[in-house]
Amino acid sequence: MGRLHDAVLEIDRICQDRGLDSVKAKGEISMKSGFFLAIIFPHTPDDTEKLEKLRAAAQSVLGVSLQT
Amino acid sequence: MSIRLKMVLSIVLVFVLGMASLWFFLERSYTTRVDAAAASAIQGASTAFARLQQAEADKLSSTLIGLQSNAAFRDPFLAGDREALNAAAQPVFAGLKADHGVTHWYFESVPPSGTVILRVHKPEQFGDVLTRKTYIAASANETQSAGLELGKTAVALRVVRPYYGADGKLIGYMELGQEIDSFLDAIRQQTGDEVGLLLKKESMDSSGWAAVAKQNGRPDNWNDQEDFVLAGSTNEALSADIIKTDGLTAVGKDGKVFGVFEGDAGGLETRGAFPIMDAAGVPIGLMYIQHDISTVVDEIQSTRIRMMGAVATMMVVVLAVVLLLMNGLIFRRLNHMISDMEGISTRVAGGDYDVSYTPTGNNDEIGHFEHFYSDFITMVGGALKQLSDSMKKQ
Numbered sequence: 001m002g003r004l005h006d007a008v009l010e011i012d013r014i015c016q017d018r019g020l021d022s023v024k025a026k027g028e029i030s031m032k033s034g035f036f037l038a039i040i041f042p043h044t045p046d047d048t049e050k051l052e053k054l055r056a057a058a059q060s061v062l063g064v065s066l067q068t
Numbered sequence: 069m070s071i072r073l074k075m076v077l078s079i080v081l082v083f084v085l086g087m088a089s090l091w092f093f094l095e096r097s098y099t100t101r102v103d104a105a106a107a108s109a110i111q112g113a114s115t116a117f118a119r120l121q122q123a124e125a126d127k128l129s130s131t132l133i134g135l136q137s138n139a140a141f142r143d144p145f146l147a148g149d150r151e152a153l154n155a156a157a158q159p160v161f162a163g164l165k166a167d168h169g170v171t172h173w174y175f176e177s178v179p180p181s182g183t184v185i186l187r188v189h190k191p192e193q194f195g196d197v198l199t200r201k202t203y204i205a206a207s208a209n210e211t212q213s214a215g216l217e218l219g220k221t222a223v224a225l226r227v228v229r230p231y232y233g234a235d236g237k238l239i240g241y242m243e244l245g246q247e248i249d250s251f252l253d254a255i256r257q258q259t260g261d262e263v264g265l266l267l268k269k270e271s272m273d274s275s276g277w278a279a280v281a282k283q284n285g286r287p288d289n290w291n292d293q294e295d296f297v298l299a300g301s302t303n304e305a306l307s308a309d310i311i312k313t314d315g316l317t318a319v320g321k322d323g324k325v326f327g328v329f330e331g332d333a334g335g336l337e338t339r340g341a342f343p344i345m346d347a348a349g350v351p352i353g354l355m356y357i358q359h360d361i362s363t364v365v366d367e368i369q370s371t372r373i374r375m376m377g378a379v380a381t382m383m384v385v386v387l388a389v390v391l392l393l394m395n396g397l398i399f400r401r402l403n404h405m406i407s408d409m410e411g412i413s414t415r416v417a418g419g420d421y422d423v424s425y426t427p428t429g430n431n432d433e434i435g436h437f438e439h440f441y442s443d444f445i446t447m448v449g450g451a452l453k454q455l456s457d458s459m460k461k462q
Contacts, residue, residue, distance in 0.1 A: 023415050024411075024415060024418055026418035027413070027414035027417035027418025027420075029418075031413075037417075037418070038418065038419030039452070039456050041460060
């Protein structure tokens with residue numbers, strides 16, 4: 001439990017490091033992955049399929065591979 | 069393919085179809101106007117011929133009135149002295165022939181004998197019974213009669229007039245005539261057309277025609293055409309064209325246009341013919357016309373090009389205005405709206421639930437959709453915010 005939330009936190013860090021608008025970036029990643037990142041919490045159950053979609057969307061929008 | 073491109077292609081298609089339709093219409097109009105110009109040329113030449121014939125008949129009639137008032141002819145005619153009559157008439161006939169083209173002059177008796185008393189133009193021949201239609205018409209009603217008469221070798225305009233003595237009693241008839249060869253040059257001068265005269269062969273004499281041709285030093289052309297013989301033309305090249313023309317027998321009372329041809333000088337000319345009638349209204353030949361229509365054709369072509377240019381310019385302007393209006397009223401607003409909606413939707417998806425969309429305020433189709441989207445995104449943002457809060461508390 002918490003891997004999806006860790007991935008979202010990693011995205012927040014990347015946006016902060018790059019000075020990006022995190023709301024906009026997370027919105028674009030949400031649209032690409034097919035679920036709202038804003039409603040991912042620490043207690044959100046792990047979901048391998050969602051995690052893979054999230055990684056692919058982050059790669060497409062931010063150009064990085066998530067470590068989570 | 070974008071809506072904008074689809075609409076541009078549709079308008080271009082309409083433009084092309086419109087220009088093609090206009091071209092088709094102008095092509096039909098061109099053919100109609102050329103046909104009308106050709107028919108008008110034939111009609112004009114026919115009218116010129118009729119007026120010329122009437123003018124020449126009036127001239128012969130006036131001359132007859134003058135001759136009949138001269139006692140130098142009346143007295144020997146009444147006395148039956150042919151030699152004295154001929155002696156008095158010959159000097160006058162020479163003047164009439166030289167100055168006015170008169171080729172025939174007759175003194176004729178009254179019916180029932182109805183014979184030639186004196187042919188001034190051929191005094192050695194006399195005494196034959198008169199059967200020409202103009203004489204029969206004049207003697208039947210004791211009035212003047214005029215018209216064309218086709219003889220064995222030529223056609224002539226004849227005017228027959230009752231001849232009265234000093235006491236007012238009918239003593240005979242006097243007739244003047246002129247061959248109509250000179251009409252060809254006169255019609256050409258009046259109309260500018262080249263003309264040819266064809267005579268019906270059925271009542272003519274081939275051997276007599278050959279003899280006259282030989283006498284005048286020209287080739288015998290009797291067999292050049294089956295039903296007609298060319299009596300003269302204003303142009304050698306036209307003579308050759310006339311000989312090669314088919315369908316001469318199909319020329320009706322209103323004339324016939326044989327078609328439009330390229331002239332020797334490169335211009336366009338129309339050729340046709342109209343019938344000529346004798347004094348009784350019976351067709352005795354054809355007047356063949358060659359009319360230059362280059363000016364008319366150039367004018368029609370110029371009008372066609374100007375019209376095509378004007379319509380094309382107008383359509384391009386309309387196309388440009390329509391595209392500008394479409395761009396300003398629809399596409400620019402659509403692009404702006406799409407950009408805004410994508411940005412707002414993305415922000416909502418990214419967790420900014422307080423974002424809102426402000427419609428432009430236009431009360432049209434796009435404005436209607438903007439209001440709908442504004443309400444919808446506010447509602448979705450609110451719902452997501454409630455959901456997020458509730459999940460956060462779990």
